[in-house]
Structures are given as structure tokens and as C-alpha cells.
Amino acid sequence: MRRFLFAAAIFSLALPCFAGDFQTAAALCDRALGDPTAWHLLESLTAGIGPRPVGTPAAAHARDWAVARLKALGFANVRVEPFAKPSWHRGAESAELVKPYPLRLAVIGLGNSVPTPPQGIEAPVVVLRSYAELLAARPGAFKGKIVVVNQPMTRTEDGSGYGAAVVTRNGDGEAAKRGAVAYLIRSVSTGNGRAPHTGAIWGHTPVIPTAALGVPDADLLQYLAARGPVRLSLKLANWVDAKSQAWNVSGDIRGSERPDEIVVIGGHLDSWDPGTGAIDDAAGVTITVAAANLIGKLPRHPRRTIRVVLFGSEESGGSSDAYLAVHKQELGKIVLAGESDLGSDRAYAVHLPEGAVAAPALAMLPAVLAPLRVLVSDQPAQHAGSDVSGLEKAGVPVLAVDQDASRYFDYHHSADDTLAVVDRAQLNQNVATWAGLLYLVADSKLDFRAKPVKH
Amino acid sequence: MRRFLFAAAIFSLALPCFAGDFQTAAALCDRALGDPTAWHLLESLTAGIGPRPVGTPAAAHARDWAVARLKALGFANVRVEPFAKPSWHRGAESAELVKPYPLRLAVIGLGNSVPTPPQGIEAPVVVLRSYAELLAARPGAFKGKIVVVNQPMTRTEDGSGYGAAVVTRNGDGEAAKRGAVAYLIRSVSTGNGRAPHTGAIWGHTPVIPTAALGVPDADLLQYLAARGPVRLSLKLANWVDAKSQAWNVSGDIRGSERPDEIVVIGGHLDSWDPGTGAIDDAAGVTITVAAANLIGKLPRHPRRTIRVVLFGSEESGGSSDAYLAVHKQELGKIVLAGESDLGSDRAYAVHLPEGAVAAPALAMLPAVLAPLRVLVSDQPAQHAGSDVSGLEKAGVPVLAVDQDASRYFDYHHSADDTLAVVDRAQLNQNVATWAGLLYLVADSKLDFRAKPVKH
Numbered sequence: 049m050r051r052f053l054f055a056a057a058i059f060s061l062a063l064p065c066f067a068g069d070f071q072t073a074a075a076l077c078d079r080a081l082g083d084p085t086a087w088h089l090l091e092s093l094t095a096g097i098g099p100r101p102v103g104t105p106a107a108a109h110a111r112d113w114a115v116a117r118l119k120a121l122g123f124a125n126v127r128v129e130p131f132a133k134p135s136w137h138r139g140a141e142s143a144e145l146v147k148p149y150p151l152r153l154a155v156i157g158l159g160n161s162v163p164t165p166p167q168g169i170e171a172p173v174v175v176l177r178s179y180a181e182l183l184a185a186r187p188g189a190f191k192g193k194i195v196v197v198n199q200p201m202t203r204t205e206d207g208s209g210y211g212a213a214v215v216t217r218n219g220d221g222e223a224a225k226r227g228a229v230a231y232l233i234r235s236v237s238t239g240n241g242r243a244p245h246t247g248a249i250w251g252h253t254p255v256i257p258t259a260a261l262g263v264p265d266a267d268l269l270q271y272l273a274a275r276g277p278v279r280l281s282l283k284l285a286n287w288v289d290a291k292s293q294a295w296n297v298s299g300d301i302r303g304s305e306r307p308d309e310i311v312v313i314g315g316h317l318d319s320w321d322p323g324t325g326a327i328d329d330a331a332g333v334t335i336t337v338a339a340a341n342l343i344g345k346l347p348r349h350p351r352r353t354i355r356v357v358l359f360g361s362e363e364s365g366g367s368s369d370a371y372l373a374v375h376k377q378e379l380g381k382i383v384l385a386g387e388s389d390l391g392s393d394r395a396y397a398v399h400l401p402e403g404a405v406a407a408p409a410l411a412m413l414p415a416v417l418a419p420l421r422v423l424v425s426d427q428p429a430q431h432a433g434s435d436v437s438g439l440e441k442a443g444v445p446v447l448a449v450d451q452d453a454s455r456y457f458d459y460h461h462s463a464d465d466t467l468a469v470v471d472r473a474q475l476n477q478n479v480a481t482w483a484g485l486l487y488l489v490a491d492s493k494l495d496f497r498a499k500p501v502k503h
Numbered sequence: 504m505r506r507f508l509f510a511a512a513i514f515s516l517a518l519p520c521f522a523g524d525f526q527t528a529a530a531l532c533d534r535a536l537g538d539p540t541a542w543h544l545l546e547s548l549t550a551g552i553g554p555r556p557v558g559t560p561a562a563a564h565a566r567d568w569a570v571a572r573l574k575a576l577g578f579a580n581v582r583v584e585p586f587a588k589p590s591w592h593r594g595a596e597s598a599e600l601v602k603p604y605p606l607r608l609a610v611i612g613l614g615n616s617v618p619t620p621p622q623g624i625e626a627p628v629v630v631l632r633s634y635a636e637l638l639a640a641r642p643g644a645f646k647g648k649i650v651v652v653n654q655p656m657t658r659t660e661d662g663s664g665y666g667a668a669v670v671t672r673n674g675d676g677e678a679a680k681r682g683a684v685a686y687l688i689r690s691v692s693t694g695n696g697r698a699p700h701t702g703a704i705w706g707h708t709p710v711i712p713t714a715a716l717g718v719p720d721a722d723l724l725q726y727l728a729a730r731g732p733v734r735l736s737l738k739l740a741n742w743v744d745a746k747s748q749a750w751n752v753s754g755d756i757r758g759s760e761r762p763d764e765i766v767v768i769g770g771h772l773d774s775w776d777p778g779t780g781a782i783d784d785a786a787g788v789t790i791t792v793a794a795a796n797l798i799g800k801l802p803r804h805p806r807r808t809i810r811v812v813l814f815g816s817e818e819s820g821g822s823s824d825a826y827l828a829v830h831k832q833e834l835g836k837i838v839l840a841g842e843s844d845l846g847s848d849r850a851y852a853v854h855l856p857e858g859a860v861a862a863p864a865l866a867m868l869p870a871v872l873a874p875l876r877v878l879v880s881d882q883p884a885q886h887a888g889s890d891v892s893g894l895e896k897a898g899v900p901v902l903a904v905d906q907d908a909s910r911y912f913d914y915h916h917s918a919d920d921t922l923a924v925v926d927r928a929q930l931n932q933n934v935a936t937w938a939g940l941l942y943l944v945a946d947s948k949l950d951f952r953a954k955p956v957k958h
Contacts, residue, residue: 177870177873178869178870178873180866180867181870184866199869199873200873202851202852202877202878203851204660204851204852204878205660205661205909206661208880209878211881212869212878212880212881213878396657396658396659396664397657397659411638411639412635414634414654415633415635415636418632418654418655419655421655421658422657423657423663423664423667423668425663425667426666426667454660
């Protein structure tokens with residue numbers, strides 16, 4: 049915390065070569081570090097409502113919570129935009145080691161998996177140590193078997209280990225092609241806790257029952273399978289509600305000069321079910337609401353409107369397309385979009401659209417963010433978040449805030465994703481980063497669609 | 504360490520779908536984790552020889568050390584390639600706070616800086632909080648002043664905070680244009696220790712005396728300057744030896760089938776002077792020598808030759824161009840190049856040339872590196888290291904190993920860069936990563952210059 053107090057002290061001084069905007073933005077960051085809003089919102093959304101999968105009563109509670117909180121904070125134009133979203137529902141789940149000795153394993157079904165028959169599936173197990181091994185196997189190689197892929201995930205600050213590991217989650221079709229009757233993966237996790245990590249199967253129609261084992265359980269099976277026959281019994285009871293709904297909720301901090309030009313930011317209200325969705329993504333919801341709220345309390349709003357969108361179906365997809373569909377006619381007015389969806393640990397870099405990285409209008413941004421130890425990257429923003437990917441593909445420029453993801457995948461999509469893993473000082477450092485950044489981009493007249501002039 | 508023991512255990516088993524190469528590479532990684540070679544070399548190069556700036560007797564000791572060690576380990580074709588390299592030599596240095604109270608500050612001159620007059624420079628101080636502020640100031644704004652830029656550096660795992668912060672090191676010309684008589688920077692460091700961090704000024708002829716303050720001293724000046732007049736006295740005595748020499752030293756592990764095709768890897772023997780250059784870059788030297796040495800001890804060498812080049816002048820430039828100049832005629836035979844120059848903390852990702860990322864010949868690489876928790880990135884390698892940048896620009900394909908740089912810039916170029924900050928388990932995890940990677944690329948017949956086929 050010493051660092052943050054120090055930051056507060058120097059914010060009270062003017063830089064000799066910057067003025068006006070710099071002082072407002074720096075004071076905003078300073079206030080954010082001490083503001084309790086994000087933490088209080090985070091408590092009420094997670095402990096107060098609990099897990100929020102699409103199609104559950106809690107998802108509707110979260111919608112009502114969002115409307116009430118945005119209104120209470122003074123956001124304008126608070127809207128609920130419903131959309132149809134079939135939902136997958138977890139039932140009873142179990143995995144039991146049958147051979148070489150009986151043991152109950154930690155297991156969780158993957159979203160969109162097909163269920164097992166009610167009596168379950170019992171079969172011999174084959175354990176592969178990498179997804180590449182599955183792809184290298186010949187058709188029929190695993191006939192009648194339960195295939196386990198025990199590929200570990202690399203811990204990295206930028207979360208890049210996730211992409212390399214999460215491919216395993218979609219391997220049910222590849223396993224089925226090779227004769228497998230069920231498909232299990234090592235949880236996509238950097239941790240070593242027993243709690244398994246769920247997540248959705250996407251991009252194809254699931255084929256065979258698919259679930260994630262706790263990390264230690266996957267290692268155990270590998271140990272046993274290298275020494276003799278292993279048999280498992282797997283039961284997954286789950287069902288789909290084809291008629292459920294989800295909602296995107298939004299509220300605006302109205303621009304003072306160009307209110308029809310909109311900066312869209314947000315996080316997602318929905319969550320997986322084993323934890324309470326604190327880092328994924330109550331954190332993103334509360335960071336962006338708290339940052340916009342502080343800007344809304346300024347005596348003069350920035351020139352452009354800031355819209356916080358709380359997306360309703362990120363985990364199994366849908367809210368990005370839904371938002372795009374409703375706002376297709378006004379895309380030209382969305383000047384910039386971004387999302388906070390990588391937890392609550394410290395921000396360390398921001399990325400701007402290509403045309404803005406070296407723009408003189410944002411020359412003071414490094415000085416605003418430096419006391420927070422956040423750098424302004426010379427790499428343009430890309431892939432600003434799943435919920436704004438629709439806008440991004442439709443040509444809306446994006447910004448991104450890199451957060452320390454070193455711990456994130458220890459908890460993500462597991463029972464451990466609760467308020468207990470959130471560090472309040474780091475949460476507020478994120479609010480400060482978003483507040484300073486948002487204020488400057490929303491108050492600028494920059495055309496973020498313009499490409500930089502080459503010299 | 505538990506992780507490494509576990510890795511060793513599973514290496515003893517064959518994967519069902521890969522064979523031959525996989526087992527050799529996996530066993531090599533396993534041996535590397537327990538091999539004492541890198542640690543012993545690191546001790547003798549740092550504690551045994553000390554700091555190794557170009558133009559000092561220690562640089563020649565390091566050359567002789569390299570020749571003797573490479574020969575003793577059985578490397579073939581051990582060569583010394585001398586080149587002319589003018590050298591900058593540090594003399595007595597001091598910075599004293601004169602006003603508001605007397606205090607000796609921690610300071611270190613930057614490489615290539617001009618000296619002060621023998622009596623020093625005493626002048627009022629202006630403190631800027633970012634480099635952007637210096638660039639935004641009008642000509643003459645700092646007439647007769649000592650300019651201090653106190654821009655902090657962001658701690659990141661990938662070291663990307665360095666690029667944003669190190670620009671300050673070259674600001675003497677910008678400060679001089681605005682009237683400054685001397686230029687001081689906050690050490691380019693993520694730490695909070697008092698020891699200042701040096702480094703070279705590059706890309707222009709230095710104009711005014713330039714040095715780095717310890718991080719706490721720069722913060723102190725900022726505090727004081729915001730409250731009243733501050734005066735400093737600065738003395739830098741340094742000189743240039745225009746006639747000095749440096750040397751690149753190399754040795755080969757001769758290929759068994761295509762000995763004329765060469766994979767060039769290495770680190771740099773030279774170092775800055777305040778510490779003993781353990782992480783920068785005795786680590787890179789010893790990691791690559793130890794990895795190649797293990798491969799050289801295999802009953803069958805890989806098809807291609809592995810050449811370890813120990814570069815002689817990275818810190819103030821020169822060894823990359825020198826290597827390129829000597830080997831210009833054989834560039835077509837250098838199939839791949841890479842360098843280890845980011846300390847000794849754990850490797851977490853490897854990057855291959857674009858044409859090799861998805862090549863079936865390297866399909867087992869993820870499984871080889873997974874027990875080390877190193878991922879194979881889908882991003883092609885770029886900027887593989889300063890000493891191979893000449894080869895890279897000349898069209899030689901490169902590979903890169905990403906290391907955890909979170910701690911690296913706490914010590915880099917300072918008195919704290921010693922053996923004491925090296926973690927031996929992480930050092931060996933790097934040797935294992937390089938050994939597995941090198942074996943597979945050197946034994947492959949892949950043309951790394953080929954671009955991937957687009958489907």
C-alpha cells in the first residue's frame with residue numbers, strides 16, 4: 049500500500065509541462081485508489097447473489113441488481129436488452145475409480161457436454177500427456193475407452209498459457225473419432241488444488257460425455273495408467289433449457305459536448321456455477337462501473353458518453369452478438385470499446401487503437417498511469433474481450449488493459465472463484481487505471497478509427 | 504523442486520503415440536534438471552573473474568576462460584574471433600545534494616556519457632515525472648539546470664516494461680536542446696534498492712554528462728523539488744580507449760549427418776561493472792553451453808551442428824555486427840539462431856520461426872516441454888537477442904525462449920547482479936528447456952526459412 053499512498057502524494061502537484069486534463073485525470077486516479085464502490089459492489093454481486101449461470105433465477109437477480117445499482121449511482125439511460133439464449137444445466141456428477149482400487153475423483157462436467165446414460169459409463173482408461181498425442185493417434189485407437197488428456201497449463205502473467213491449454217476442452221470429437229466413449233481432461237488450471245475447473249465446449253455439437261478432473265486426480269490416473277489397467281465409472285446428468293433468456297444491461301455517463309459519441313466498456317454478469325464468479329467476472333463489472341461512476345461525479349463530464357454494458361452471457365457465448373444486433377445501426381457512433389474480464393489483480397499495461405498510440409492528444413497518458421506502475425504499450429490493442437468481439441469484428445476500435453493473470457487460472461471456473469481471492473488494493477488499482485484512461489479517451493476528440501500517419 | 508522431481512518420474516515412460524526422438528529429448532530434459540554444469544560454470548565466470556566490461560583485463564580473462572572450458576567439455580572447432588571495439592571507462596563519480604541540505608546521493612554514470620569538468624557541475628535541479636514531459640517542454644525551458652527524469656518502470660513477466668522506460672537513457676540530447684547542463688535519470692529498474700543501474704547511451708553522440716540515480720534518490724529529489732529550490736553537484740570522470748579489442752568465442756557440437764548446417768545459439772561474456780554480471784549474462788553463457796554440452800554427450804549427435812557463440816560486446820554493442828561480418832559468406836548454412844540474455848529465472852514459453860510453429864516434425868515439442876511448464880507459443884519468434892540481431896536482419900530464422908523477467912530488472916546493470924540472485928533450480932529448468940528444444944530443431948530436417956503453407 050505504500051506505493052499507492054506515494055502516488056496520492058504526488059498527484060497533488062502539477063507537472064510543469066502538462067496542465068488541465070492531466071490534473072483532472074491524475075486526481076481521478078488518486079480518488080479511485082481510495083474509493084470503496086468497487087469492493088462494495090463486488091461483495092453484493094457475489095456473496096449477495098451467488099453463482100449466476102444463464103437460465104438460472106440468479107441470472108435474473110443479477111439483472112435486477114444491475115439496474116438498481118446503476119440507477120442508484122446516477123447512471124443515465126439505464127436499459128435492459130433481453131435476448132434468447134438456450135442454457136445448459138448441471139445435474140448430479142460423479143467419477144469413481146473402479147480399478148486398481150475404489151476412489152471418488154473430483155470431477156465437473158464441461159458446459160454443453162452430452163450426459164451419460166443414467167447408469168453411467170464404466171470403461172478402461174487411457175491417459176495421454178498432451179493434446180498433440182490425441183491428434184497423432186490413429187482412428188479407432190481408443191475404441192471403447194475413456195480418454196484422459198492430462199496436459200498441464202503454463203503459468204504466465206499475460207494469461208497466454210490458457211490458449212495453449214484450453215484447446216483440450218474441445219477434444220471430445222477428436223476422442224470420439226478414435227473410438228472413445230467418454231472424454232476427460234485435466235482441469236485447465238495453473239493451480240494444484242483438488243477443485244476441478246469447468247468451462248464450455250464451443251464451436252461444435254458435443255459428441256460424447258466430457259468433463260474435467262481435478263489436477264491431482266488427473267496426475268493420479270496418469271501414474272496408475274503407466275503401471276497397469278485402470279477403470280473408471282462416470283456419471284453426468286445434465287439437460288438443456290432451449291427457451292431461456294439472457295440480458296445485457298447498460299447505463300451511461302452522458303458526454304458534455306458530444307453525447308452521441310459513445311465509448312462502450314463493461315464486464316459480464318453471468319458466471320460459472322461452482323464458485324460465486326468473483327474474479328470471472330464480478331470484478332470486471334465492478335471495476336468498470338466504479339471507474340465510470342467516479343467520472344460521472346466530476347463537475348464536468350468528458351466530451352463523449354461512457355456506456356457501461358454488463359453483458360449477460362459470456363461463458364457460453366451470446367451477449368456479444370446480441371449487443372451487436374441491437375446496436376447495428378449506431379456502430380458509427382461507438383468510437384471505442386473495451387472489456388474488463390481477467391480478474392482483479394493489478395493492471396500493468398494499456399493498449400490503444402493503432403491510430404492513437406502516438407497521438408499528441410494522449411501524450412500525458414504515460415504520466416497519468418506511471419504512479420500506478422501501468423505502462424502505455426506501443427503495441428495496438430487486439431482482442432479486447434469476448435463480449436466486445438462482435439463490435440471489434442464490425443470495425444469498432446478497441447482498447448485493452450492487461451492485468452496480472454499469474455493467479456487467475458488457479459481459481460477461474462472453479463469453486464475457489466470467490467470474494468476471498470480478491471485483493472482489494474489491486475482491485476482499486478484497476479479502477480484507477482480504467483478511470484484515468486477512460487477520462488482521457490472520452491474527453492479527447494481523437495478519431496480512433498483513423499490510422500496513424502506514417503512519417 | 505517437487506515439480507522437477509515429478510517431471511523426472513514421468514520422463515521414464517514412453518508416450519504411446521510418439522517414439523524415438525521424443526524419448527531422447529525427454530530424457531535429455533530430465534538429465535539437464537540434475538546436471539551441475541551450468542551452476543559450476545556460472546560460479547567460475549562470475550565469482551572467479553568478476554565484472555567483464557569490454558577493454559578491461561577481465562574481458563580477456565573471460566575469453567581465455569571460454570576457450571579453456573569449451574575445450575575441456577569436448578566442443579569442436581573452438582575459435583576466437585577478435586574485433587576492434589572502442590571502450591568507455593568509468594572513473595570517480597559522485598552526486599551531492601547541496602540544497603536544501605547536504606546529502607551524498609547514489610549515482611552511476613551511463614556508458615558513453617561525456618565526463619563533467621574535473622571540478623564538477625553545480626546547478627539547480629528540475630524534476631520531471633515522465634519522459635513525455637521532457638519532450639513536451641519548449642526549447643530553452645531548462646536553461647542552466649540539471650534535468651532529472653523520474654519515470655518509473657513497470658514490472659512485467661515478459662520484461663516489456665523495459666522498452667517503455669529505457670528511452671529515458673538516451674534523453675541527454677533532448678535535455679541539452681532545452682538548455683540543460685547535465686541529465687540524470689531514475690535508474691531503469693523495477694526495484695526499490697538504493698544501488699543505481701547503469702547501461703549505455705546509444706544511437707547518438709552523447710552531449711552532456713548523464714548518469715542514473717538510485718530509485719529512492721530520484722524520488723527524494725522529486726519530493727524536495729516540489730517544495731522548494733534544489734541544487735546538486737555532479738562529478739563524472741570517465742574516458743574512452745579508442746584502441747581496445749573484443750572477441751567472440753565459439754565452439755561446436757558437430758552434426759552427425761549435416762555438419763555444415765549450423766544452429767547458432769549463445770549468450771554474452773561481457774558485462775557491466777558494478778556487479779559481477781551473473782544474470783546479465785553469465786546465465787545465458789552457461790545455460791547454452793550446458794545445454795549444448797548435454798547434447799554433445801549423446802551417443803548420436805543430432806543431424807545438424809550446434810554452435811555456441813559467446814559474444815564479447817553486447818552491452819555497448821559490436822559483437823552482433825562482428826559475428827555477421829566474419830560469417831557473411833556462410834549465412835545460408837546458418838539454419839537458425841537464438842540467444843539467452845534475460846537472466847536465469849524460469850523459462851515459460853518458446854517461439855519458433857513462422858514456418859516451424861505448426862510443422863509435424865516438431866509436433867512432440869509441446870509434450871517434451873510440458874513437464875517443465877514451458878509452452879510452445881503460436882506466435883513466431885521475433886527479436887531473438889541483441890547479439891543475433893545482425894544474423895536476424897540478414898535473414899537467418901530465429902528462435903526465442905521467454906523467461907520470467909519479473910525480478911530481472913531489480914538487479915540488471917547494478918551492484919546486485921551477482922551469483923546470489925540466481926536460483927539454481929530455475930537455472931537448470933532453462934538448461935532443460937534449451938536442451939530439449941535444441942536437440943529437436945538440430946536433429947530435424949526442417950527448412951526454417953520456408954514459410955508455412957496456408958490452408
